[in-house]
Amino acid sequence: MNKKDVLIIGAGPTGLFCAHQLGIIGLSCEIVDNLDKAGGQCIELYPDKPIYDIPAIPECTGEELTNNLLQQIKPFNIKFHLNERVEQLKKIDNRWHVRTSGNKEFDVASIVIAGGVGSFEPRKFPVKDCEKFEGNSLFYSIKDKKIFKNKAISIFGGGDTALDWAIELSNTSTVNLIHRRDGFSGVESSVQKVKELNDQGKLNLYTKYQIDSFLGENKIDSVKIKHDEGEIKEIKTDYVLGFFGLIMQLGPILDWGLNINKKKIEVNTENFETNIDGIFAIGDICSYSGKLKLILSGFHEGALAARGCFKYAKPDEKLRFEFSTTSKAAQERLGIKK
Numbered sequence: 598m599n600k601k602d603v604l605i606i607g608a609g610p611t612g613l614f615c616a617h618q619l620g621i622i623g624l625s626c627e628i629v630d631n632l633d634k635a636g637g638q639c640i641e642l643y644p645d646k647p648i649y650d651i652p653a654i655p656e657c658t659g660e661e662l663t664n665n666l667l668q669q670i671k672p673f674n675i676k677f678h679l680n681e682r683v684e685q686l687k688k689i690d691n692r693w694h695v696r697t698s699g700n701k702e703f704d705v706a707s708i709v710i711a712g713g714v715g716s717f718e719p720r721k722f723p724v725k726d727c728e729k730f731e732g733n734s735l736f737y738s739i740k741d742k743k744i745f746k747n748k749a750i751s752i753f754g755g756g757d758t759a760l761d762w763a764i765e766l767s768n769t770s771t772v773n774l775i776h777r778r779d780g781f782s783g784v785e786s787s788v789q790k791v792k793e794l795n796d797q798g799k800l801n802l803y804t805k806y807q808i809d810s811f812l813g814e815n816k817i818d819s820v821k822i823k824h825d826e827g828e829i830k831e832i833k834t835d836y837v838l839g840f841f842g843l844i845m846q847l848g849p850i851l852d853w854g855l856n857i858n859k860k861k862i863e864v865n866t867e868n869f870e871t872n873i874d875g876i877f878a879i880g881d882i883c884s885y886s887g888k889l890k891l892i893l894s895g896f897h898e899g900a901l902a903a904r905g906c907f908k909y910a911k912p913d914e915k916l917r918f919e920f921s922t923t924s925k926a927a928q929e930r931l932g933i934k935k
Contacts, residue, residue: 598702599676601625602910603903604695605709606683609637610892611880612711613666615899620673621927622903624910626709628675629697631682636663639892645742646761652893662892672932684849691909693875706909707875709902710850710862711895712882720841722753724808734817735837745770749833751820753808754840755780760787762838767794773801773832775808775822806830811837858884868905869898875909877902 603619605612608630619626634640639648639659647656657665681697686708688694695703719737721727727735739745739762746769752759755776760783763774774791781788794800809821809829819833856863856872861884864870869877869885879898881890888894907916921927 598694598704599627600704601627602706603709603906604629604683604693604703604705604707605711606630607637607711607880607882608632608635608677608679609711609880609895610639610662610666611895611899612637612709613663613670614896615709615711615879615903616673616675617666617670618900618903619906620670620675621921621924621930622907622916623926623930624903624906625673626675627678627703629678629681629683629701631680631698633680635667635677635679636660639663644740646765648892650891650893672930682849686853688875691875707877707906709899709906710871710876710878710882711880711899712850719839722808722839724810727811730811730813730817730837733815734813734835735811735839737839739838742766745836748835749773750836750838751775751832751834752838752840754838755782756840756842757783757787759783759838759840760791762840763800764790764794767800771801773803773834775803775806777805777807779804803830867901869902870905877905 602624603626605616605626605628608628612628613635616626616628636644636659640663644660645658647658648662649656651657651662678697678701681699681701683695684698685696686693693705693708695705695708721737742765745766749771750766751773752763753775755778759774759776760781763772764787766772791800791802795802803822805825806822809823811817812819812821812831817834817837819831820837821829821831823829851857854873855876862871862878862882864878864883864885866885869879869883871878879902880895883898904916919927
């Protein structure tokens with residue numbers, strides 16, 4: 598059994614920064630995530646997409662942000678348990694005993710749930726037999742945009758992800774954007790940009806159309822799309838991208854006795870503790886008045902949650918606030934020598 602001060606559930610940006618904050622105040626932790634790599638939604642959904650609202654970093658991709666956070670926690674030698682989901686927990690002698698789907702066991706003083714929107718998977722096309730194209734010419738997220746260069750791409754969806762990638766890929770590819778309605782759910786500036794590109798002949802926009810069928814043997818050769826009024830068009834395409842949002846699954850968390858409202862865990866704003874002592878929730882999965890679903894908000898939540906964990910890990914010690922620039926203990930933990 599792994600005995601640590603804290604177990605973090607979720608290896609997205611918020612969980613990674615919380616691990617850093619735990620480290621500099623002298624607490625040990627390990628991280629469990631149901632994905633096969635650290636980074637959460639940043640890596641799974643938009644590794645190449647620019648992010649513009651990280652303080653002091655004018656622009657970075659989801660992958661760059663993840664790599665920087667991993668570099669930041671490197672001095673703490675934190676162990677990751679990937680492709681694992683927390684299934685069971687029980688309290689024994691004021692400590693949490695946790696078991697994962699892979700039968701790994703943890704003995705910790707507190708738990709930080711940084712699971713983003715929970716376990717998630719993309720909504721997929723309802724068309725029969727489309728699974729055979731997944732991973733070679735049909736994708737629900739983009740890992741490497743270079744493969745689409747100078748190719749014909751058909752993008753389905755009307756949200757921010759679909760709009761953003763349609764705009765981005767139109768610089769190097771022939772892009773068809775297909776949406777089942779005239780209206781879009783993405784930000785208005787992106788909607789207007791897509792319409793401008795369509796007017797300029799730099800992008801092909803099809804509204805009130807949905808997928809009818811995929812044509813091809815081992816890879817997709819073309820798609821048939823069907824209009825609300827029955828018209829069917831066939832579009833030659835090399836790749837298909839489906840951006841229909843995510844199916845959110847909280848899984849076993851629902852059975853832990855937490856106050857959950859609309860798939861969000863209610864917390865206080867002092868240290869982001871839940872209604873259960875020793876269990877904290879940060880990032881997109883937590884809810885409180887004035888909540889902003891931003892990565893930078895998650896960083897703030899992680900910093901305060903880390904300090905909330907201290908009283909459970911070291912109940913006989915008092916945590917003294919110090920700036921990292923003046924704290925010799927924090928600098929030693931980070932391996933900084935002066």
